[in-house]
Each structure stands twice: as structure tokens, then as C-alpha cells.
Amino acid sequence: MAGCSHLDTVEFLEAPAEIPGCEDCLREGTRWVHLRMCQACGHIGCCDNSPRRHATAHNAATGHPIIRSVEPGEDWSWCYEDELMFRLAPG
Numbered sequence: 001m002a003g004c005s006h007l008d009t010v011e012f013l014e015a016p017a018e019i020p021g022c023e024d025c026l027r028e029g030t031r032w033v034h035l036r037m038c039q040a041c042g043h044i045g046c047c048d049n050s051p052r053r054h055a056t057a058h059n060a061a062t063g064h065p066i067i068r069s070v071e072p073g074e075d076w077s078w079c080y081e082d083e084l085m086f087r088l089a090p091g
């Protein structure tokens with residue numbers, strides 16, 4: 001089974017303690033459903049169930065490949081390039 005080859009882009013492992021919301025929704029005045037963090041730059045965006053899909057838009061705009069969920073109790077990551085789900089957080 002092939003693994004993700006983009007792990008060297010990961011700079012942000014843990015979710016921030018305080019997350020005001022999707023950065024782009026807050027700027028645009030739109031609503032989000034679930035929050036995702038770009039693990040290359042720490043950008044907080046919203047999931048594909050959200051109207052504006054800012055996490056995926058951020059991937060398209062920047063090429064940053066890996067996001068993780070920052071929903072409470074969730075620690076999975078997702079690589080857009082490899083279309084792989086995995087867990088990077090220790091434990």
C-alpha cells in the first residue's frame with residue numbers, strides 16, 4: 001500500500017487551542033460546517049459540506065497537499081494529492 005509522499009510539507013501538527021472559525025468565511029461573511037487546517041501553513045478553512053469549501057479552495061490556490069480535521073475529537077489528516085486519509089498526531 002503506497003503512503004503519502006508529502007509528509008515533508010507538514011509544519012503544523014496540532015490544532016490551535018483557539019479557532020475563531022474558517023478564516024475565509026469570517027472575511028466573506030459566509031457560514032461553515034466543519035473546520036479543516038492546512039498542515040503546511042496553518043490556514044483554517046471549511047470542509048466540502050460547507051457552501052464555500054475553503055479548505056479545498058486553499059489547496060487549489062496554494063498546492064498545499066495535506067489538511068487535518070480540527071473538529072473536537074477528530075485527528076485525521078487527508079492528502080489531496082494522494083487521496084489518502086491517515087493520522088499524523090502522536091498517540
Ligand SMILES: [Zn+2]
Pocket residue numbers: 003004005006007065079080081082
Ligand atoms: Zn500525499
Ligand SMILES: [Zn+2]
Pocket residue numbers: 022023024025026031032045046050052053054055
Ligand atoms: Zn469557509
Ligand SMILES: [Zn+2]
Pocket residue numbers: 038039040041042043058062064
Ligand atoms: Zn496552506
